[in-house]
Amino acid sequence: MSLDAHLVVRRESFTLDATLTAGAGEVVALLGPNGAGKTTALRALAGLIGLDGGHISLDGHRVEKVPPEHRHIGVVFQDYLLFPHLSALDNVAFGPRCRGVAKTESRVRAADQLARVGLSEHVRKKPRQLSGGQAQRVALARALATDPQLLLLDEPLAALDARTRLDTRAHLRGHLAGHAGPTVLVTHDPLDAMMLADRLVIIEDGRVVQTGDAASVTSQPRTDYVARLVGLNLYRGQCVDTRAGIAGGFALTVRSPVTGDVFVAFPPSAVALYPERPEGSPRNTWPATVTAVARHGDALRVELAGPIAVAADITPAAAVQLALEPGSRVWASVKATEVSAYPAATNV
Amino acid sequence: MKARLLTALALTAVLVTSGCGSGSDDDGGSGTPAASGSAGGSKGKLTVLAAASLTESFDKIGTLFEQANPGVEVTFSYGGSSGLATQITSGAPADVFAAASPATMKTATDAGDASGTPATFVKNQLVIAVPKGNPKGITSLAAMAKPEFKVALCAEQVPCGAAAQKALTAASIKVTPVTQEQDVKAALSKVKLGEVDAALVYRTDAKAAAADVDGVEFPESAQAINDYPIVALKNAVNPSGASAFVTFVQTPQAQQVLTEAGFQQP
Amino acid sequence: MLPLAGLLVRAPWTTLPERLTEPGVLAALRLSLLTATLATGVCLVLGVPLAWLLGRTGFPGRRFVRALVTVPLVLPPVVGGVALLLVFGRRGLVGEWLDTTFGFTLPFTTTGVVVAEAFVAMPFLVISVEGALRAADARYEEAAATLGASRWTAFRRVTLPLIAPGVAAGAVLCWARALGEFGATITFAGNFPGRTQTMPLAVYLALEQDLDAAIVLSLVLVVVSVAILAALRDKWAGVT
Numbered sequence: 038m039s040l041d042a043h044l045v046v047r048r049e050s051f052t053l054d055a056t057l058t059a060g061a062g063e064v065v066a067l068l069g070p071n072g073a074g075k076t077t078a079l080r081a082l083a084g085l086i087g088l089d090g091g092h093i094s095l096d097g098h099r100v101e102k103v104p105p106e107h108r109h110i111g112v113v114f115q116d117y118l119l120f121p122h123l124s125a126l127d128n129v130a131f132g133p134r135c136r137g138v139a140k141t142e143s144r145v146r147a148a149d150q151l152a153r154v155g156l157s158e159h160v161r162k163k164p165r166q167l168s169g170g171q172a173q174r175v176a177l178a179r180a181l182a183t184d185p186q187l188l189l190l191d192e193p194l195a196a197l198d199a200r201t202r203l204d205t206r207a208h209l210r211g212h213l214a215g216h217a218g219p220t221v222l223v224t225h226d227p228l229d230a231m232m233l234a235d236r237l238v239i240i241e242d243g244r245v246v247q248t249g250d251a252a253s254v255t256s257q258p259r260t261d262y263v264a265r266l267v268g269l270n271l272y273r274g275q276c277v278d279t280r281a282g283i284a285g286g287f288a289l290t291v292r293s294p295v296t297g298d299v300f301v302a303f304p305p306s307a308v309a310l311y312p313e314r315p316e317g318s319p320r321n322t323w324p325a326t327v328t329a330v331a332r333h334g335d336a337l338r339v340e341l342a343g344p345i346a347v348a349a350d351i352t353p354a355a356a357v358q359l360a361l362e363p364g365s366r367v368w369a370s371v372k373a374t375e376v377s378a379y380p381a382a383t384n385v
Numbered sequence: 386m387k388a389r390l391l392t393a394l395a396l397t398a399v400l401v402t403s404g405c406g407s408g409s410d411d412d413g414g415s416g417t418p419a420a421s422g423s424a425g426g427s428k429g430k431l432t433v434l435a436a437a438s439l440t441e442s443f444d445k446i447g448t449l450f451e452q453a454n455p456g457v458e459v460t461f462s463y464g465g466s467s468g469l470a471t472q473i474t475s476g477a478p479a480d481v482f483a484a485a486s487p488a489t490m491k492t493a494t495d496a497g498d499a500s501g502t503p504a505t506f507v508k509n510q511l512v513i514a515v516p517k518g519n520p521k522g523i524t525s526l527a528a529m530a531k532p533e534f535k536v537a538l539c540a541e542q543v544p545c546g547a548a549a550q551k552a553l554t555a556a557s558i559k560v561t562p563v564t565q566e567q568d569v570k571a572a573l574s575k576v577k578l579g580e581v582d583a584a585l586v587y588r589t590d591a592k593a594a595a596a597d598v599d600g601v602e603f604p605e606s607a608q609a610i611n612d613y614p615i616v617a618l619k620n621a622v623n624p625s626g627a628s629a630f631v632t633f634v635q636t637p638q639a640q641q642v643l644t645e646a647g648f649q650q651p
Numbered sequence: 652m653l654p655l656a657g658l659l660v661r662a663p664w665t666t667l668p669e670r671l672t673e674p675g676v677l678a679a680l681r682l683s684l685l686t687a688t689l690a691t692g693v694c695l696v697l698g699v700p701l702a703w704l705l706g707r708t709g710f711p712g713r714r715f716v717r718a719l720v721t722v723p724l725v726l727p728p729v730v731g732g733v734a735l736l737l738v739f740g741r742r743g744l745v746g747e748w749l750d751t752t753f754g755f756t757l758p759f760t761t762t763g764v765v766v767a768e769a770f771v772a773m774p775f776l777v778i779s780v781e782g783a784l785r786a787a788d789a790r791y792e793e794a795a796a797t798l799g800a801s802r803w804t805a806f807r808r809v810t811l812p813l814i815a816p817g818v819a820a821g822a823v824l825c826w827a828r829a830l831g832e833f834g835a836t837i838t839f840a841g842n843f844p845g846r847t848q849t850m851p852l853a854v855y856l857a858l859e860q861d862l863d864a865a866i867v868l869s870l871v872l873v874v875v876s877v878a879i880l881a882a883l884r885d886k887w888a889g890v891t
Contacts, residue, residue, distance in 0.1 A: 085793050118794040122812040131808070135799035183799060281690040467859040535741075535759070540842060542859040563759040563847075564841025567855060571837070578733075579742040580758050 038096050038186055038218040044081045045090030046074075053077050053243040054091075059219035059236075059364040066234030067223045070262055075223040076115075079191050082221060084108045095186050101151035106135070112187030117176035119164035125151060125175045126160040132183035150178040152211070167341055170201040177212060188213075188220040194229055206232055227266045231255075239263055257379045259300060270308075270347050272301045276378050287344035289371070290320045291378040299378045303309040303339065307375035312359055322370040327361055328360040337361075393642055399603050431459045431626040434473065436466045436485035436613070438509065438569065442646045443483070446639045450630060457626055464543060465568055466490075473618065480627040483615040483634070485509070488545035491612040500621065503614035504633050507648040509532065510610045511548055512600035514576045514586045519599050521582045526552070526603045529583050530560045537572045537584040539563040545572070548609040550584040555608035587611070592647035612651065658870055663863040669865045671725070675844055675853065680871060683850040686761065688827035690768035694825045697769075698776040699818065705804065706784030707792075717781075724774045731771055732838025739766065739839075763840035764847050767843075768829035775824040776872020782812070823880060830876055 038061045046053040059065040067075045068305040077192055080086045084105035093101040100108055111132075113377060117299060119128050130148035132142065153158055154174040173193065193209060194202050210233055213220050222231050226283070230237055231251040239247040239254065239262070247259045258264040264271030274283040276299040284286045289301060315322060325343035336350040339361060347369060351359075359367060428449040440463045447459040462469070462479070466489035471483055474496040482499070483506075484490040492505050515523050523529055529536055532606050538560065539546030546565065553560055563581060566572040577597045591600030615634055617627035631638055640650055663670070676771070691820065704710060705717050725732055739757045749755050757763040791813060795805035812817070833851040833876040840847040850872045857865040 083793075083797055085796070105793070106799050106801055108797075110797060112794070112797040114790065114794060118788075118790055120791060120794075120809055120812075131795070131800070132798035135795075135801075135804055179798065393811075465859065471858070471862065537841070540856045540858045540859070562843070564840060565856075566841050567837055567859075574733075575841070578736050578740055580736060580740050 040082075040219040040221070041092075041094040042082060043091035044078050044093070045088055046077055046081055046086060047089045049079075051243055053081070055243070055245045057238060057241060058220065060216075061219060061353055062233045063136075063236065064137055064213050064220040064222060065236050065238055066230035066247040067221060067238050067240055068227060069225065069240035071077060071253075073226060073240045075225070075240055078240070079112075079189050079221065079223045082111055082187065083189055091330070108187075109183070109185055110189060111180030111183055112189045113173075113176045113180045113188075113190040113193050116196055117164075117172050119167075119172060119175055119179070124161050124163055125156065126165065126173075126176055128164070128180045129179045131176055132179060136183055147178070147182055147252060150182045151175070154178045154208075162380075163241050167305065168198045168201070170205045173205055176207070177209065181212070181216065186218045188216050188218060190220065190222045192224055193222065194226070195224070228329065237274060238371050240256075249306050256302075257300065257377070258302060259381070260335060264302065266337075268346075269302045269304055272345060274299055274301050274378075276301075279373070281376075281378050283345055285325070285344060289376055290373040291376045292374050293378070295380060296376045298381045300381050301376060301378050303376045305320045305333075305348040307334070307371050308341075308347060308351075308378060309370050310349060310351055310355070310359060310361075311370065317369055321373060321376065322368060325367055325369045327363055327365040327367060328355065330361055343369065404421055413642045422640065429457065429626060431457055431481070431482040431623050432479045432631060433459060433461050433630065435461055435463055435467045435477045435478070435482065435483040436489075437463045437470070437479075437558050438485055438587060439463070439483055439613070441593060442589075442643050442648070445642045446634060449638060449642070450633050451586050453633065454626075454629060457629075459630070460601065467492070467542075474499045475494065475622075478620065478622060479618055480571045480621040480623050481615065481617055481630050483613065485613055486547070487614055488547070489638060492642060493618075494616070498619055500619045500624070500627070501617060503616040504631065504635065505612040505638075505642050505651045506615050507613045508610050508651055509587045509589055509613065509648055511545070511552055511585050512588045512591050512602055514573055514584045514598045514600055515596070516579060517597055517599055519601065519628065523583045524601055526556055526560075526605050529585075530558050532561075534582040535580070536560055536562045537564050537566055537575045537581040538562040539569055539572050539585070540567060543568055544583070545569040545587060548611050551609035552585070552605045556605040558605075586646075589647035611648075613648075655873065658866055658873070661862075662866050662870055667867065670864060671871065675848075676868060676871065678845045679850045679853040679868070680763070680847055680875065682761070682845065682848065683830055683872070684858060684875070686764045686768055687826050687832075687848060689765045690772055690829040691822050691826040693765060693769040694773050695774040695818070695822060698773055698821070699780055700813075701823070702784060703810075705790065706781040716770045718726060719763060720777050721774050723771050728771055728832065728834025728836075729838050732767060734765060734837035735835065735839040739763075749861075758839060758841065759841045759847060761840075761846055764836050764849060765833040767839040768832045771832050771835050772825040772828040775828050776818075776821040779821025780814065780818050783814035783821075784815070788815045788818035817837075819883075821881065825879070830872070 040059040042057045044053055044055050044057065055078055067078060069075050081088055084103065088101050092099055126144060126147050130143040133143035133146050140214045148160060151157060154177060156174055157172060159167060159171060166179050167175060169234055169314055169340050193205055197205055206229065213233060215249060222233055236248065236250055237254050238245055241260060247254060247263055254263060255267040258267055258269055258271050259270060259315060272283045276291065276295045278294045281291050281301050282287055283301060291301060323344055325341040327339055328342050329340040330337055333350060336354050337353055339349045339351060341347045349369065438621035439443060443461055449460055451457055466485040469482065470489045473493045482493055493499055494503065513523060513529060521534060523534065538549050541547055541550055566575065569586050569590050573586050573590050573594055575581045576584045577594065588600055589596055615631055617624065617631050618646060623628040642648065705713060726848050736743060736745050736758060741747065741750055741756055745755060757766060787810065791809050792805045795809045831851055833855060836849060837852050842852045850868060854865050854868045857868055
């Protein structure tokens with residue numbers, strides 16, 4: 038089982054044009070900011086909105102014209118949409134019933150499915166009597182009860198509080214691993230995406246801007262959005278050997294030689310700040326002005342203006358020593374070994 | 386007075402719950418007299434409550450009366466006689482009451498709302514109303530009773546229904562109607578629409594609808610002639626105007642208008 | 652409230668027992684309850700699908716149809732009755748065909764009463780149900796579709812239970828309106844005791860002669876309908 042889709046959906050203010058593939062058993066996360074078109078893509082895959090172009094193939098069969106009730110997909114909606122008038126059991130049995138399975142048999146299957154998600158105790162409960170985590174599991178059981186060829190999840194953890202989220206994420210991960218077909222997961226939370234998915238597809242403004250596994254995406258972001266997500270300073274530039282020109286004559290020395298159009302990235306923790314120009318010296322040194330200081334975990338995140346906008350993480354002790362406040366003038370420096378450069382031209 | 390107020394409320398409630406759907410123009414509280422300068426003779430405003438069947442005739446007579454009595458302004462409120470009688474006993478402000486039957490007039494006189502004795506000013510009698518050209522050839526009361534014809538009568542509670550029963554009883558003829566209509570206009574409209582083959586209505590109503598309906602005279606109608614009484618009311622705001630109008634209705638000038646409409650002189 | 656108090660104060664309590672046991676009263680009451688209930692059934696069968704069309708689909712001319720649905724609300728019921736006669740009467744557009752083909756006429760029959768009441772009461776049901784449909788989350792239907800439910804199954808097993816309170820409220824309004832229907836009924840179905848004379852018609856005619864009788868009939872209608880509505884309300888309150 039595999040998914041091969043090219044989704045084109047035109048709206049007044051926005052066009053989704055995205056290619057998406059997922060192999061059998063593979064979990065693909067659609068990650069992107071709000072309004073990027075993630076949910077539109079998911080609804081198009083489910084058949085709840087039509088395509089204006091492109092195609093959707095499931096296992097080699099074109100299904101873009103097939104109505105949702107005949108598409109054999111399972112969907113876990115963002116707020117689950119459990120039918121409020123039906124018990125957990127009947128919610129899960131709903132799918133098999135609609136697919137022509139006899140009533141008793143449907144209920145047996147539903148009970149079995151609920152047992153698998155650990156909810157045997159709660160089969161008789163109505164959705165409003167379930168906790169958020171339980172409701173999420175019922176929704177998952179309901180989507181899986183029809184043995185879908187393709188499983189779709191829309192922000193499956195977004196409605197949960199932080200603690201429940203942790204448990205549910207681990208639980209969900211186990212179930213996704215057990216699903217034989219492809220899974221597409223929509224989220225705006227990078228942690229969910231990285232924990233649950235084998236591969237990330239980053240969507241911005243209706244386009245796929247980057248794909249890859251968690252490691253390659255986090256180490257080599259290709260847009261400001263991804264860079265911010267993974268907490269890197271990111272610039273576009275021209276590189277000759279190890280010297281990367283970024284903007285207005287400013288250049289950084291990078292770890293390893295590349296030539297051509299590149300992305301240049303380094304983590305905020307690699308940036309060191311000095312009151313005076315440091316002597317002896319790393320080559321990447323420049324004067325900067327503090328624009329903001331804020332807590333960031335155990336460190337302080339300092340936003341700097343200058344030839345390039347940079348975020349730097351420093352210890353509170355260092356901040357006191359430097360007497361940092363907005364408007365302070367400092368020298369910033371970053372070791373060449375911390376600065377990575379990678380070609381920007383690669384097709385996504 | 387309190388009891389009357391309650392009655393009025395009750396009446397309003399009944400009319401509201403029943404959909405207030407009488408075909409006639411029944412705006413009960415209209416024509417509140419403004420009692421301006423009523424001291425001088427027959428001048429001022431005059432409110433006349435009259436049976437719906439008098440509508441066309443009284444509109445004309447009203448104009449004649451105003452010409453004969455400059456300075457008087459007559460307002461008519463037409464409706465079912467029983468409804469009007471109830472309005473009067475409930476304290477509706479009015480100067481003259483013209484009813485379509487002595488029974489409804491009795492409601493007002495029994496309640497002590499009349500000033501003087503009612504005078505019969507016209508008579509009306511029943512005819513068989515049939516669709517124009519009389520397609521079914523119904524020419525007698527006996528023919529109406531044939532089961533193949535659909536017939537409308539007025540309900541016995543309203544004057545035209547009571548008159549119809551009287552005529553049928555006198556002739557020993559039994560008619561089974563498909564409907565007992567709430568007033569004579571409703572019975573007539575069933576004939577106009579072709580829903581029934583015949584109906585017993587007043588000659589004046591058949592005459593007013595002459596474009597769509599033929600009125601067939603029948604001898605038994607003599608047994609059920611309906612007297613129309615008129616009286617000035619005790620609580621009249623314009624008592625002199627009221628008695629002048631009652632007198633005027635009985636003058637040859639007014640009687641001619643009524644005769645043209647199909648009424649008979651008393 | 653006040654008009655009701657008026658009825659109670661003015662009621663002829665001493666003669667009440669005899670008046671209540673008059674055969675005409677029971678016949679009219681029975682006919683009223685029967686026709687109002689049948690009319691509500693007709694409204695449900697025709698009105699719920701119509702409300703669904705209006706509330707859930709975007710068919711062209713939807714606004715126009717919605718405006719048409721409300722016409723019986725603004726039309727004086729008597730005019731509605733005349734309109735019905737012009738369609739279903741012996742000479743009416745459809746009625747003439749019914750008469751010549753099946754020898755079947757609607758006016759002056761109990762069925763005619765049901766038709767007149769349904770005509771007048773339909774907007775109450777359609778408007779309530781459409782409102783409930785608009786308030787209900789359409790995404791539940793999408794969820795049902797992804798689980799393999801056809802549109803009809805989704806409507807029957809998901810939407811209908813979700814909007815049940817709205818449908819019930821609409822049915823109650825519809826029933827109450829049908830029970831009190833006067834103008835369209837007397838115009839279209841006429842007035843014949845036991846066949847087409849419902850309580851409001853009996854009240855109106857009693858008013859022509861005997862105010863006390865009219866008050867008694869009105870009280871019976873009010874008491875019975877209030878009792879039924881209260882009983883239904885308790886039942887729903889127990890369920891939801």
